[in-house]
Amino acid sequence: MSIYSFSQIWVYQQCPKKYQFQYIDKLEKEFKSSPDLILGTSVHSCLEWLYQQVNVFRIPTKEEVLNKFHEIWEKEIKEVWTDLLYKWEQTAEDYIRRGEHYINDYYEKYSPFNQSKVIGTEMMLTFDLNTDGDEKNKKSFRGIIDRLDKQDDETFVINDYKTNKQLPTADDTEYREQLTLYGLWIRQKYGKYLKTIKAKLHFLHFDEFDEREITDEVLNPIVEKYTKLIEEIEKAKVQYAESFNNDKNAFPTKANNFCKFCEYQNLCPLFLHMNYWDETVSWWELWESSVKKLVDRYAEVSKQATELDKEKSAIKEVLVEYAKEKHVEQLFGNTSDLGISSGMNYSAKDKEKFIQYLKNHGLYDKAADIPFHKINSLIKSWDLPEESINEYLEWKKSRKLTPKKKKDAI
Numbered sequence: 203m204s205i206y207s208f209s210q211i212w213v214y215q216q217c218p219k220k221y222q223f224q225y226i227d228k229l230e231k232e233f234k235s236s237p238d239l240i241l242g243t244s245v246h247s248c249l250e251w252l253y254q255q256v257n258v259f260r261i262p263t264k265e266e267v268l269n270k271f272h273e274i275w276e277k278e279i280k281e282v283w284t285d286l287l288y289k290w291e292q293t294a295e296d297y298i299r300r301g302e303h304y305i306n307d308y309y310e311k312y313s314p315f316n317q318s319k320v321i322g323t324e325m326m327l328t329f330d331l332n333t334d335g336d337e338k339n340k341k342s343f344r345g346i347i348d349r350l351d352k353q354d355d356e357t358f359v360i361n362d363y364k365t366n367k368q369l370p371t372a373d374d375t376e377y378r379e380q381l382t383l384y385g386l387w388i389r390q391k392y393g394k395y396l397k398t399i400k401a402k403l404h405f406l407h408f409d410e411f412d413e414r415e416i417t418d419e420v421l422n423p424i425v426e427k428y429t430k431l432i433e434e435i436e437k438a439k440v441q442y443a444e445s446f447n448n449d450k451n452a453f454p455t456k457a458n459n460f461c462k463f464c465e466y467q468n469l470c471p472l473f474l475h476m477n478y479w480d481e482t483v484s485w486w487e488l489w490e491s492s493v494k495k496l497v498d499r500y501a502e503v504s505k506q507a508t509e510l511d512k513e514k515s516a517i518k519e520v521l522v523e524y525a526k527e528k529h530v531e532q533l534f535g536n537t538s539d540l541g542i543s544s545g546m547n548y549s550a551k552d553k554e555k556f557i558q559y560l561k562n563h564g565l566y567d568k569a570a571d572i573p574f575h576k577i578n579s580l581i582k583s584w585d586l587p588e589e590s591i592n593e594y595l596e597w598k599k600s601r602k603l604t605p606k607k608k609k610d611a612i
């Protein structure tokens with residue numbers, strides 16, 4: 203039984219190949235600290251210290267809390283071995299100022315910190331997504347809660363501090379899903395003390411928070427989603443481990459906006475060819491060309507083919523209309539002739555109803571023409587049960603070439 207963290211699942215959703223490099227092949231990636239990371243740690247540790255004081259009935263002054271922040275920042279900076287990279291002409295002072303602002307605004311908003319009782323800070327948790335399965339089929343999760351509070355009305359609140367400068371949009375669900383899952387742990391652990399669980403995200407840069415109740419309606423679909431994702435990862439792991447020379451497709455590549463920051467880009471099949479010297483290959487009987495030239499030629503030919511297709515349809519439309527008007531069935535050019543025949547074709551008024559009609563009359567198999575990409579999306583969305591995948595489908599390699607314009611920077 204493996205225990206998953208939210209960041210592991212997040213990497214898998216971002217790109218299964220990256221997940222393979224990082225968590226299955228366990229390829230070393232150089233850990234680099236950054237000013238953002240140090241700021242996040244310093245603010246989190248400072249607020250942890252503050253609530254530890256509150257929890258023993260002492261309210262530190264704002265100056266004390268700010269001093270604590272400076273003390274932690276200095277300690278964290280001393281522990282960094284390499285030079286820190288400050289982007290966009292920022293300096294250490296800019297980061298310190300940000301931290302001071304976060305602490306100051308937070309203190310002003312919540313002092314004297316009597317809104318709730320603190321149950322714990324920086325709580326490490328491990329919990330099962332499913333409690334009914336046997337030990338082998340258990341799906342377990344681990345995580346850290348920044349702070350867990352209990353309010354007077356038997357409400358437990360999971361607090362999470364964010365120090366980044368991007369405010370998530372309303373449909374950005376990543377953080378919310380994480381805290382919702384932690385709600386399951388609270389229910390398993392503290393169920394008898396509570397009536398309500400809430401998740402509260404503190405966006406310190408904006409002096410804003412997002413608070414939501416974790417009801418069964420919110421929790422159940424998320425548990426289901428993560429259970430399925432874990433099952434998918436476990437299946438891919440078996441496929442990867444059992445196949446000869448490790449199945450390269452068990453964890454496929456998935457191009458995304460973070461590829462340019464990916465530590466494994468020089469190993470990734472999507473980008474590997476960038477590091478190759480140009481090679482010569484034979485094609486079309488005795489012709490030879492460099493691979494790079496062939497790639498460019500393929501893109502050029504594809505573009506021309508698309509333009510020719512468009513031109514063909516436009517010409518067809520004009521000539522068909524012309525022949526109809528003149529009541530002729532053949533058109534003559536200087537070097538070619540065109541026969542024009544007409545016929546009748548049926549199309550379904552209501553596709554669903556028509557398919558059902560064909561099925562009822564045992565004709566569906568004769569008429570069905572299911573595109574391959576549709577079958578794959580059915581499998582991905584879990585609409586086809588495993589038995590039917592094995593019985594009706596075979597796993598075949600497919601290749602698709604998609605030309606695109608070269609970008610200057612990747």
Ligand code: SF4
Pocket residue numbers: 216217218219220455456457458460461462464465466467470471472473
């Ligand atoms: S470069 Fe992109 S596609 Fe390749 S492993 Fe990294 S995230 Fe995945």
